[in-house]
Amino acid sequence: MxxxxxxxxxxxxxxxxxxxxxxxxxxxxxxxxxxxxxxxxxxxxxxxxxxxxxxxxxxxxxxxxxxxxxxxxxxxxxxxxxxxxxxxxxxxxxxxxxxxxxxxxxxxxxxxxxxxxxxxxxxxxxxxxxxxxxxxxxxxxxxxxxxxxxxxxxxxxxxxxxxxxxxxxxxxxxxxxxxxxxxxxxxxxxxxxxxxxxxxELRYIQATKSGGKESEELVLADIADYISELMEDEYFVMGSGSTVAAVMQSLGLPNTLLGVDLVKEQQLIASDLTAQQLLDSIDNQPAKLVITLIGGQGHIFGRGNQQLSPQLIKQIGKENILLIATKTKLQALQGRPLLVDTGDAELDKSLSGFLPVITGYRDQVLYPVAAPGNE
CATH class of the missing domain: 3.40.50.10330 (Probable inorganic polyphosphate/atp-NAD kinase; domain 1)
Structure with a gap:
């Protein structure tokens, strides 16, 4: 049958x-x-x-x-x-x-x-x-x-x-x-x-997104202060989301809440860039990527930030990804891993494992990252 x-x-x-x-x-x-x-x-x-x-x-x-x-x-x-x-x-x-x-x-x-x-x-x-x-x-x-x-x-x-x-x-x-x-x-x-x-099948079916903004202003301010301290003379690709927006706000810079911006030496270089524009702007120069996760769901790549192409992520390097989130946001996942779905299976595998998550000023936790289906 x-x-x-x-x-x-x-x-x-x-x-x-x-x-x-x-x-x-x-x-x-x-x-x-x-x-x-x-x-x-x-x-x-x-x-x-x-x-x-x-x-x-x-x-x-x-x-x-x-x-x-x-x-x-x-x-x-x-x-x-x-x-x-x-x-x-x-x-x-x-x-x-x-x-x-x-x-x-x-x-x-x-x-x-x-x-x-x-x-x-x-x-x-x-x-x-x-x-x-x-x-x-x-x-x-x-x-x-x-x-x-x-x-x-x-x-x-x-x-x-x-x-x-x-x-x-x-x-x-x-x-x-x-x-x-x-x-x-x-x-x-x-x-x-x-x-x-x-x-x-809970490992493979995504949860619906959590709505609303984070209300933990003090924690977000601590995260923002720490990221600001790390900013030197290299490019910083600023991903989407309210947590990243808090960093931009602390720098006094305009922010594309649902897009990707580029910062260098704490100055806005360009706003709301496409995937190709990001690659052209970085042009193999040293850079860091600041991203957060989707609340309740856990995706860090592949949901609403396709501008962060596999080519860009590979160029920047896993070691230069600055993942930021409050501990409350992580706890809401109830132990489920963070998720990657870049469209590049090999890249997803390389991102799997554990990533440090910045949860405050000089405060980090290790959290599992998975690409379900790529086992």
Whole structure:
């Protein structure tokens, strides 16, 4: 008896991430990203998930949509493929994700695996609701929903467990999305759009993000003072998030809360840089990277900071990553590791292990970092 795996790829998911466009929704944003040289990566993200189950492909029948929405990749990888929906146009839109999901309702797939971001999750949720189990492969700029694996390979591992007949619990998870226009203005306004059923494997399924800002002003001030003290004549790449924003505020510098800025000798060099602009600005010179984690979820790379490309992280070096967080924020993870999902499997492996986290003035703790699915 074959395992019927529904497969939907949003080909444009995440295309605005590395270009600092804070999302990929809408034709204009896609066209702007392409004009800036963006390369679609959703196919590669889904490929990483499907590679995990290649040894079981004789057991799998993939039910999918035509062309870049799943058919092309599944055929290329040698799966048994059935196409149940064909988009009317080469350039797909949100309605195509919805139509593909609707077509799969009738086929009674065992699991619907989709690649995209929160917008794609919304589209599929509007059709599927809790009618069948789904699992997202993270490929978007923003992932607030709890229906995604922590990485593409992690999503593949969950499917593998199901194929091997292991007991995998099913639970409901929130589907959330934010207003991208407000996001580009530095405001995170998340709204819940429903729930979907997911195969629950706690190591591999990401938690939904915690909202709100840190209220521990004194601790943040201590962290900021320590980072300021470390700043000498090298470049400092300042990542996104309120904890990093506190450092910038202590320096009296304007900050792109949801973007990446560049500082040298405690002076702002450039704001809201793209992945390529960061590489060009650093140009193999000594640099440090200041980042924090996403509250409640634990990601330090691969969620909302795709400007921090694998090339940049490798160039800066693991030893020059300054990870900052309050102990309260770490304790909220309840022992779960910090997560990396850079899109480069070898880099993710090299970042795994333990990283020092700056939790105050000259105060650090060692905390585990993992790339689930890359074991």
């Amino acid at each position: 074959s395992f019927k795996l529904g497969l939907i790829i949003n080909p444009w998911a995440g295309i605005g991430g590395a270009m600092a466009l804070k999302g990929s929704d809408g034709k204009e944003v896609r066209e702007q990203a392409l004009a800036m040289g963006a390369i679609p990566k959703a196919q590669q993200r889904m490929r990483e998930a499907l590679e995990i189950i290649l040894p079981y492909k004789k057991q799998v029948q993939i039910i999918t949509a035509a062309r870049d929405m799943g058919e092309a990749l599944a055929h290329e990888m040698g799966f048994n493929v059935q196409v149940v929906y064909t988009p009317a146009h080469q350039q797909t839109e949100a309605i195509d994700s919805e139509n593909a999901a609707y077509a799969m309702l009738d086929t009674k797939v065992d699991l619907l695996l989709f690649a995209g971001g929160d917008g794609t999750a919304r589209n599929i949720c509007s059709i599927v609701h809790t009618a069948m189990p789904v699992l997202g492969v993270p490929a978007g700029c923003k992932i607030h929903s709890g229906v995604y694996g922590v990485s593409p390979k992690a999503s593949g591992r969950v499917v593998e467990k199901m194929l091997c007949g292991e007991l995998v619990s099913v639970d409901t998870a929130d589907v959330k999305d934010i207003d991208e226009e407000k996001f580009r203005q530095g405001k995170v306004i998340a709204k819940m759009y429903g729930e979907m059923q997911i195969p629950l």
